[in-house]
Amino acid sequence: MKITQFISFLTFFCLAVPSTSFAGEAPSAPIFDFVGAGSSSASRHDTDCYVGIKALFGELKDPRALVGCRQAKIKSNNDVNGFDISISAKFLNGFDLEKLRLKGFSGNTSTQAEAGGGYDFNKKAPFVGLSAKAPYSTFGIDVLPKNGLELKNLEPYMQLDTVGKYRKPRENGVGGCQEIGSFPLVNGYLTPDCTGARTDDPG
Numbered sequence: 001m002k003i004t005q006f007i008s009f010l011t012f013f014c015l016a017v018p019s020t021s022f023a024g025e026a027p028s029a030p031i032f033d034f035v036g037a038g039s040s041s042a043s044r045h046d047t048d049c050y051v052g053i054k055a056l057f058g059e060l061k062d063p064r065a066l067v068g069c070r071q072a073k074i075k076s077n078n079d080v081n082g083f084d085i086s087i088s089a090k091f092l093n094g095f096d097l098e099k100l101r102l103k104g105f106s107g108n109t110s111t112q113a114e115a116g117g118g119y120d121f122n123k124k125a126p127f128v129g130l131s132a133k134a135p136y137s138t139f140g141i142d143v144l145p146k147n148g149l150e151l152k153n154l155e156p157y158m159q160l161d162t163v164g165k166y167r168k169p170r171e172n173g174v175g176g177c178q179e180i181g182s183f184p185l186v187n188g189y190l191t192p193d194c195t196g197a198r199t200d201d202p203g
Contacts, residue, residue: 042169043075052161054088064088064098074109076169081106084114097121105133109166120144135165
């Protein structure tokens with residue numbers, strides 16, 4: 001069973017790490033979306049895989065490694081929402097999968113409130129959790145509903161990870177241009193920073 005768990009964790013890790021990036025970094029491919037003249041808002045989607053270290057407040061000497069992926073919709077008015085899936089495991093005193101977690105989040109480009117749940121492999125039971133996300137850190141608390149809300153059943157934790165601050169798309173009142181990536185369009189329709197008006201005559 002331990003070997004199967006290790007292979008599952010390693011597979012997820014190998015899939016995540018090649019795509020690991022700081023949240024808010026734009027994709028390398030230039031994508032521009034015209035949303036209509038006079039529009040003053042824009043949005044873009046950001047998908048990042050990340051790695052991190054998590055520790056329970058009562059077990060700081062036994063940290064957990066985790067890998068995950070996070071998809072966010074970032075609006076030019078600074079609103080951010082999306083979902084996150086991750087898996088964590090103990091690794092210092094033998095390898096043990098800890099928790100598989102799925103959560104939704106909502107907030108702004110700097111901080112987000114999170115709520116979700118998943119499955120605790122050690123306790124063989126589902127759990128629910130609340131957390132607060134800031135750049136490169138998360139603070140949260142988990143509880144196993146079947147054991148009640150007694151203090152001994154609460155698991156507060158802190159987490160350090162590679163998810164930074166999101167970058168909101170640039171607003172543009174003329175032409176409603178949404179930029180993903182900073183790269184000039186050929187044919188001269190826009191300036192490289194997406195601030196120029198769209199014209200039919202590149203000259």
